[in-house]
Amino acid sequence: MTQPSGWYDDPQDPSKLRYWDGVIWTDHVTPKQAPSLEQSTIGMPQQATWGESGAAGDRPAYSRPAPMPSWPQQGYVTPQATTPDGVPLSGWWKRVLARILDGFITFFIALPLTGYFYYRYFQAALHYAEQQVQQTRSGSTPPSPFVLPAELYRWLIPIALITVLVAVVYEYLFLTRSGATVGKKVVGISVRLRETPGAPPASAVWRRVGVINGLQLLSFVPLLGNLAGIGELLNYLWPLWDPNKQALHDKAARTNVVVGPQPKRPR
Template identity: 40%
Template sequence: MSQQPGWYDDPQDDQNLRYWDGVQWSHHTSPKRMPGLDQAGQGGGHHEPGPADQPAQVWGGQGPSGGQEQGRWGGQEQGRWGGQQQGQWSAPMPGADDPWGQQPQRRDTTPDGQPLAGWGMRLLARIVDGILLSLVTGFVILPLVDPTLLEDYTTWITTADPASALDVPEGLASGLMRVSLVSLVVGLAYEILMLRLVGATVGKLVTGLRVRMRETPGQLPWGAAAIRGLVWQGPSAINGFGQIFMLLNGLWPLWDGKRQALHDKAARTNVVRNR
């Protein structure tokens, strides 16, 4: 049975904590810091709490390697905030505000604490995927379409009367439709299979990102991978509205409080940082 995600003693350095995402150790670490007990109960003026006052530790309970991992502070401690702090604490997320997602913030996490990907890194991943898909689709399409299709399309674009630009010649229209369908099938197969089997597309693997269910870590089920792929790739087959929807979908994480695009919301997924 997989251990719950969270911050545990780093198996490589006993001075640090390391984040366990429910499947494997991540690259996110944080130094163990004890709250300022030396100042607890001191008088001499009002103290305004600042970032240094925040406790930073996660201990007590069972670690991912099995067995009980008792925090070095253990038991109950009297903190400067007053009251009693239990042996299990919340660990700080490193970094400040960073729209590219290089330094995830405390508020930008899944419910179990895994850092969410920034919009810029997601865009970079999609660019890598787009280049790869263009190459793969080109090799698949070549034997299925007339070799003169590109030349016919270029000729039509440069010579067509603007008033009748929508009147595509029948032969050219059927060829373009075939290209669109092949592109859609290749894109869907790539997106769904990669997410289900690997948890990320090639672009996301290159940029250190991974897709998971928002509420639970681990491998995506087939249903979630299929829904996510259909909502992302499907509108590309619809002229006009489809392109507008895809643009809005891609920009949605910029203002969404959970950093989800529309296809994330449909599949209940999040894109997270894996390193």
Template identity: 40%
Template sequence: MSQQAGWYDDPQNAENLRYWDGVQWTQHTSPKQKPNLDQAGRSHQTYGQGEQQGAPGQDQRWGQAPGQGGQQGYGQQQDYGQGNGQQTGPFGQQQNWGQQQWQQMPQVGYQQQLSARDTTPDGQPLAGWWHRVGARLLDGLLLGIFSVIVVVPLVAPSFSDNIRSWMDAVFAAVDSGSAVTPDMPAALQSDMLRLTVAGVLVNIIYETAMVTAFGGTVGKLMTGLRVRLRETPGNPPVGPAAIRGSIYAVLPQIPWIGWLLGLVNYLWPLWDPARQALHDKAAKTNVVRHRR
């Protein structure tokens, strides 16, 4: 039986190997031991273990453990992105720039814009629009109850009877098929004029007194809001408080366009840089969240 094909001791040279093809010796030979074969094997085996072997040492140091000298190893690159603040070569420098300086610069700019939009110049937080609407609804409910109980009986005691008589005449005209509805009686017109003037005065007095004495109306006090001069903390004096209350009360009563002016005044803080309504701008005030 013939020998299996493979490399065997060269019968002609003991230091070589010769290839047997299964039938006969071929001309292919190879030294039994190549130069630096052991070192090459060890270098391949210990790659990434922090050992330096011969000529490949520089490549091996890529996996070198920290503290053994040479170049920063691949193992050290595992720290990349951990945010330990240490700069380990160019990759560490890029990490430090990205996490500390690049992110910090736009954040500072954003905080400055936020401060200018949402606080007074001395840093007190401004009230949000919906927060102010909630306070106004509470004030409106309170003033409505006060008007029914106090203002109407004092200013126009016959208002209910006059308006009931006029509505009865209107309904009777509609039922009869008449194309002409009765005009508002002069007595009712007089009642409505007196009630309008009284309502404006009550609003001005209420706003001025409460803002000057307590820093806000009942609705604002209940919802944690206060009125102050934009540049100066504390309750506004009588002058700015009266200007503020007067503009707020009078704007909606202007004939024909009062409803539009009142609506614009309500919505103005939504786009105003200082979150001021028109009456705030005239009085140089801001509505702020109260700091307890």
């Protein structure tokens, strides 16, 4: 089934429309607003132009349409999702890459504060693993690997609290000033209110970081952590099927992650 002829999003340039004649894409393009019936020349005969000599009696030489581009034939292109004012929304993989980059950055920023706790945690973890091996060799039943001993939580909890605190301060400072963390700037995306361009206000940023880091903290709580882990997974996967490409923290803050930087606020 072929798509009816008409103006559709240009597959080569999302900021323009290109005319589909029912079979192939033509070389007629226009800005996002399609031309009116009076302005359109599609399907109309080309205007006659005179030969180079311009002498009387010369036969008019009709201009020929430009050759069709040698693109593969294709059908209707699904319009790219945008904000209400037309800014393209970020793809899911860009968001994931930005989150990974920011995770590395906040890890190294927090490392001077968490290094000692990591050292003690790994010491306790090795001791716990040795105990399990010895109990297995002696024939006794080792403790469940799904329930960590209190000694491990003694060092794990400070690590989680410091890491989350650093992540909250990091994201708050960057988003309220420019709408983008370092990771988002690297991949070329930014955060804004869905209805309004510019860096999001502090209230929206607090709601975003509250959902993200609240779920992360809950994941360290025994038993409740399993449900929090499912919530974290759903939060990050939600843009894949959401029509507005919003994660759960975007919905809480009424924000969107879009392509490109945010305009600076006037002073």
